[in-house]
Amino acid sequence: MSQNIRNIAIIAHVDHGKTTLVDKIIHASKIFSEHQHFDDLILDNNDLERERGITIVSKNVSVRYKDVKINIIDTPGHADFGGEVERVLKMADGVLLLVDAFEGAMPQTRFVLSKAISLGLKPIVVVNKVDKENCRPDEVHEQVFDLMFNLGATEDQLDFVTLYGSSKQGWMSTDWQQKTEDITPLLDAIVNVIPAAPTLDGTPQMQITSLDYSSFVGRIAIGRVHRGTLTEGEAISLCKRDGTIKKMRIKEIHVFEGLGKVKVPSVSSGEICALTGIEGFEIGDTIADAEMPEALARISIDEPTMNMLFTINNSPFFGKEGKFVTSRHLRDRLYKEIEKNLALRVEETDKEDTFLVYGRGILHLSVLIETMRREGYEIQVGQPQVIFKDIDGQRHEPIEHLVVDVPEESSGKVIELVTQRKGELSIMEPKGDLQHLEFNIPARGLIGLRNNVLTATAGEAIMNHRFISYEPHKGPIPGRINGSLISLETGPGTAYSIDKLQDRGVFFVDPGEEVYAGQVIGEHSRGNDITINIQKGKQLTNMRASGSDNNVKIVPKKQFSLEEAMEYIQKDELLEVTPKSIRMRKIYLDENDRKRYEKRDEE
Structure with a gap:
């Protein structure tokens, strides 16, 4: 039985228009009339993805065109989310490589493309944004060919179809100087060029490549059926990482239809589906035959390159803004994250409330921290360290x-x-x-x-x-040249004292803002740290001032984003992250403790 299914992943560098193109494909196939509300992956990171304009978690949607079902997987473009890309490419038979007509192939395009080529996927190249000024579509086309050649593409992969257009304006064409009405040339190319999902007979096999969560049915396993047919209510084996095999039963099977999921009685090889009723699975596990289970090769994920210390918030302001503040909350949340975030690793330290979290880069770790603070967690993190x-x-x-x-x-x-x-x-x-x-x-x-x-x-x-x-190792690298301004006391800063201390450096707090002793409140204009008192008010007397007081003029505080603050802190500092604020602080809040530990380090 030949199925008319095309599984295609959209890969591109950040901001080259992947998600916009998927939107246009969805509009073109007119599935909005049956648009229903559903619980899916998009809802998890929605706010963060909208604000930053980047894809963090891959999404599955499907459209129907000329009796062919096209399963589209939208992937992240950042190398920090490479773990996401590596596993979802396993579900595809071809890739849509999207390249900006001005910027051309960028480093992260190369990263994702190399993974796709090594898996033997058939590419279609889309040169996007040809409506931009000074775009260079022909040069970019040459550049993509050279890039594929350098990455060791086969002759079949190098013989790729190229389309030009603007996903924002909603048109695609084989010639960039001829504007068409819509994006049907792209859909035609997908149907004609991407191989149909092969049907393999035999005992069932499916690798779990991503997961979803629903408050009604619990964890949902998502993957592509590699071989055979899976049926609702069927007994199966779950092949785990350590070689153990657990017997289970499939409760329900859903396939992706439009923006939602549709329940089906069975699903055969080549189709992407979501299964409920499977307990205790990890990404990379294989669902196999109940009697004769055969496991598929596990997904290999590149090693993390960075780690950070995560610990509970123990600053004087702890518990004022967050709901989850204990080490048990922190531990549970981190272990829940590694179930679905493959490129992340968590290690326990000799302290019960401190964990080492390994990730792909600053952005990868900052997205985790930002997600946690929005969920109501209060945590402290140390300076990001590179793994040697x-x-x-x-x-x-x-x-x-x-x-x-x-x-x-x-x-x-x-x-x-x-x-x-x-x-x-x-x-x-x-x-x-x-x-x-x-x-x-x-x-x-x-x-x-x-x-x-x-x-x-x-x-x-x-x-x-x-x-x-x-x-x-390349030897020592100079770090931040300037020292920190540290608060001496706890309480709100006054405009009077901040004004008097402005020549000492740049402040990170405004007058009236609550600070605590040991908090980093600014950057010193010199290389050493100094402790200052910004709580002091003006001495009031009943004498009239000769002339008049100078009006206080204060430079606005320097604002940091989460990533900037993570990159800014020194070895002896921590970043306190709560749902409402980001504060920098010294690890030892008391000045005498700091001096004692400094001496000990020097010895």
């Missing part, structure tokens, strides 16, 4: 490929900033009216670099990076 490895008795560290597009007049400053942090310039070429720079830089050097580059280029630099490999 000993290879043949020599210390190795992760090296990243950094790409910066910057106006020509600022390129010298960027090269200087990156080379200070042991970055090596490999490519420098003009790209439109921008200068295109490529470096290889230790992952440690990236921490805090974005802030400095954006400051030096007046916010005009576009930075992207991806992990390449582990290389021998």
Whole structure:
């Protein structure tokens, strides 16, 4: 029985228009009339994804076109969410590679594309945003061909179909100078070029590649049926990571239809489905025949490159803003996260309330922290640390490929900033009216670099990076040059004292804001830390001032985003994250304790 199913993953660099294109495909297939409310993956990270304009969790939707069912998997573009991409590509038979007509193939396009090519998936290239000024579709097409060739694509993969268009305006065409009415040329290409999902007979096999959660039925296993047929109520075996096999029964089977799911009695190989009634599964487990179970090869995920210390909030302000503040809450939440976030690892430390969390990069970890604070958790995190490895008795560290597009007049400053942090310039070429720079830089050097580059280029630099490999340690890298301004007392700061101390540095708090002793309230203009009192008010007397008081003029405080604050803190500092605030603090709040530990470290 041949099924008319095409499974296709959409891959692209961040902000090249993947999710917009999926929207247009959904509109084109007119499924909104039967639009129903449903519990699915999109709801989990909705606010965060909308605010940042990025995809964090892959989504499944399906459309019908000319009697063919097209299952579309929208994937994240950031290398930090590579774990998501690596596992969902297992469900696809082809990929839609989306490339910006001006920017061309970017580093993270390369990362995801290399995974797709190694899995032997058939690509269709879409050069998007050809309506932009100074776009260069033909050059970009050549660039994509070279990239695929360099990644070792087969002749069949190199013989790809290219479409040009604008997903925002909702049209696609085989010639970028000829605008069409809609995106049907793209749907035709998917039906004609992407191979139909193969039907394999035999005992059932399905690998769980992602999961969903519903408050009614619990955890839902999602994957593509690799072989055979799965039937509602059927007994199956669950093959686990450690080789154990558990017997279970499928309760219900759902397939993706439009934006929702539809219950079906059975599902055969090649289709993507969601199963309920399976308990205690992990991503990568295989659902197999009850009598003769055969496990599929597990999904291999690249190693994490960074770790951070997570601990409960023990600052003087703990428990004022969050609902979940105990170590039990923190432990349960982190272990729940690693069930669905494959690239994340959690390790316990010798302290019961402290955990080491390993991730792919700053963004990967910050999305977890941001999600937790929105759920009502109060936590403290330490400075992000890069993971070193000993290879043949020599210390190795992760090296990243950094790409910066910057106006020509600022390129010298960027090269200087990156080379200070042991970055090596490999490519420098003009790209439109921008200068295109490529470096290889230790992952440690990236921490805090974005802030400095954006400051030096007046916010005009576009930075992207991806992990390449582990290389021998490159030696010390200079960190933050300026020390911290630390609060001496607890209480609201006064405008009078902040005004008097403005020459000492830049403040992170406004007058009237509650601070506690040991909190980092600003950046010192010099290299050392100093403790200051911002609670002091003006001495009032009954004498009239000769002349008049000077009006207080205070520079607005410096605001940090979560990622910026994570990159800013030093080794002896923590970041306190609650649902309402982000505060930086010293690990030891008392000044005498800090001095004692400093002395001990020096000895």
